[in-house]
Amino acid sequence: MTNDDRTKTNGVIVRESPYGMQREPTFSGILSFMRRKYSKDIDGAELVVSGIPFDLAVTYRSGARFGPQAIRLASAEVASTTPYPWGFDPFENLAVIDFGDCFLDVHNPLTIPQAIIEHARHILASGARMLTFGGDHYITYPLLKAHAEKFGEPLALIHFDAHSDTWPDDSPDSLNHGSMFYKAIKDGLIDPKRSVQIGIRTWNDDFMGMHILDAAWVHRHGTDAVVAEVERIVGNRPAYFTFDIDCLDPAFAPGTGTPVCGGLSTAQALSIIRGFSMLNLIGMDIVEVAPAYDHSQITALAAAHIACDLICLLAKRKAEK
Numbered sequence: 001m002t003n004d005d006r007t008k009t010n011g012v013i014v015r016e017s018p019y020g021m022q023r024e025p026t027f028s029g030i031l032s033f034m035r036r037k038y039s040k041d042i043d044g045a046e047l048v049v050s051g052i053p054f055d056l057a058v059t060y061r062s063g064a065r066f067g068p069q070a071i072r073l074a075s076a077e078v079a080s081t082t083p084y085p086w087g088f089d090p091f092e093n094l095a096v097i098d099f100g101d102c103f104l105d106v107h108n109p110l111t112i113p114q115a116i117i118e119h120a121r122h123i124l125a126s127g128a129r130m131l132t133f134g135g136d137h138y139i140t141y142p143l144l145k146a147h148a149e150k151f152g153e154p155l156a157l158i159h160f161d162a163h164s165d166t167w168p169d170d171s172p173d174s175l176n177h178g179s180m181f182y183k184a185i186k187d188g189l190i191d192p193k194r195s196v197q198i199g200i201r202t203w204n205d206d207f208m209g210m211h212i213l214d215a216a217w218v219h220r221h222g223t224d225a226v227v228a229e230v231e232r233i234v235g236n237r238p239a240y241f242t243f244d245i246d247c248l249d250p251a252f253a254p255g256t257g258t259p260v261c262g263g264l265s266t267a268q269a270l271s272i273i274r275g276f277s278m279l280n281l282i283g284m285d286i287v288e289v290a291p292a293y294d295h296s297q298i299t300a301l302a303a304a305h306i307a308c309d310l311i312c313l314l315a316k317r318k319a320e321k
Contacts, residue, residue, distance in 0.1 A: 018045050018095035026080050031072040032098040033133075034079035034308065039097050042126040046094055047314060049131045049307075050123065051101040052116055055290075056109055057138035057177040061257040067289035067300075068101055068133040070255075071307065074300035078308050085274070090308075090315035099123065110173055113142045120146030129314070131307060134287030136257065137165060140242045141180035147240055147283045148189045155282070156239040157181065157195035157210075158230060160247040160269065162260035164197055164204045164212070177288075182208065190240070196233045198226060198272070199247035199264050215263050223268055227275030234279060241276075241284040241310070243269075245303055253302055255294025266302045273309050277316055284310050 018037055032038045033049045042048060051068025058064065082089055090096075102119040105111050120143050123130055132143060148155055159165075159181070169179035184190045185208050192209035200214040211233050218226055246256045249263035286303050294300060 018091075018097045019093075020089070020091055026076045031069060033072050034075045034096075034304075034311075036091075036096050036098040038100060040099060042097070042099070042123060042128055044095055045097045045126065045128045046318075047096045047131055047311065048099045048123045048126075048128045049096065049133070050099040050119070051133045052104070052119070052135040052139045053101055054104055054112060054116075054135040054139055055257070056106065056112070056136075057175040058136050058257045059178060061290060061293060063290035063292040064134055064136045064257055064288050066291050067135055067287070067303075070289055070291035070294070070297070070300040071133050071286070071303045072098075074297050075304040075307070077301070078304045083308050083312050086312045086316070088312075088315070090312045092315075093319055094311065094315040096311060109175060112175065116142035117146050121149070124150045129281075130283050130285075131310060132283075132285040133303070133307075134285060134289070137161075137177040137242075137244050137287045138175050138180055139287060140285055141183060143283065143285060144180075144184050144189045144240060145187075151238045151282050154188050154191035154194075156234045156237040157184070157190040158234060158239050158241045158276075158279070159195065159197045159210075159244075160199050160242070160264075161197060161244040162199060162215075162246045162263055163202045163244070163258065164200055164207055164210065166204055166206065166208045166210065168206075181210070185209075191237075194234055194237050196230050198230075201260050201262050218264060218268060223271040223275070226272050230272075230276070231278055236278075236280050238280050238282045241281050243286045243306055244288045245286065245299055246288055248299075248302060253299040255290050255292070255299030256288045257290050257293075258288075266305070269302075270305060270309055273306060273313070276313055281310070281313065
């Protein structure tokens with residue numbers, strides 16, 4: 001197949017390498033993230049994008065199972081030009097594939113946590129890192145189990161959210177999207193002294209020793225101060241990054257299950273993330289995008305841009321080694 005032939009068909013299907021960008025119309029084609037090669041073959045991949053379409057753990061509005069699909073669709077526009085303000089193609093030196101979604105037996109919910117763990121183990125065993133799209137925020141708990149097993153525990157946690165998700169729940173079989181980090185701390189998966197939660201604006205009687213940079217703190221001190229504080233707290237500890245899209249104010253992310261007013265703007269969130277070039281990010285997820293409540297893809301576009309910036313961070317860190 002000639003290069004000219006490739007430009008006339010879908011690059012996700014014919015792409016032979018996980019490197020480089022291949023321009024296609026933004027309005028057509030297969031829904032892979034940023035036009036990455038769709039493949040179950042992880043060999044050679046340095047970052048694996050995948051989805052976990054799970055939303056059985058929500059306390060309010062469901063629909064985040066459609067989040068991975070919505071983020072992929074929105075990413076077609078993000079992939080149409082060189083990412084700003086980076087000024088480089090992150091796929092020139094970072095091999096990224098789209099693995100598709102984790103298979104879940106939704107008729108047997110108690111099998112789901114282990115299915116997510118096995119999904120993550122399979123990818124991490126290859127040496128690749130993960131960028132995962134939810135799904136509701138419960139998925140971070142089994143993902144943390146797999147990452148702590150791979151990289152050693154406890155990990156640092158960088159957590160963007162309106163909610164602390166440290167509410168008590170001691171039921172071992174509970175699929176609760178508000179208690180993952182309560183369980184993760186109890187399990188020794190994360191170290192609260194080296195972890196930080198950004199954008200919080202719901203009350204909890206016990207934040208379990210986590211460093212809290214609530215939404216009011218971010219608005220008052222600015223994004224540069226947030227970056228400096230996160231670097232001080234986390235240092236070079238292996239860090240898991242999780243972004244609940246409801247960290248953003250509903251004006252910027254209406255398409256989510258538990259919106260809370262007073263949150264960050266998309267510009268604030270991106271500015272903070274772009275400052276994380278010194279952090280050792282060993283795994284990442286973006287969760288709680290529920291497109292049924294979205295308007296003009298505002299929420300999904302925000303998630304796609306956050307994901308693109310995370311990829312650029314990894315590519316920049318690799319290039320500087």
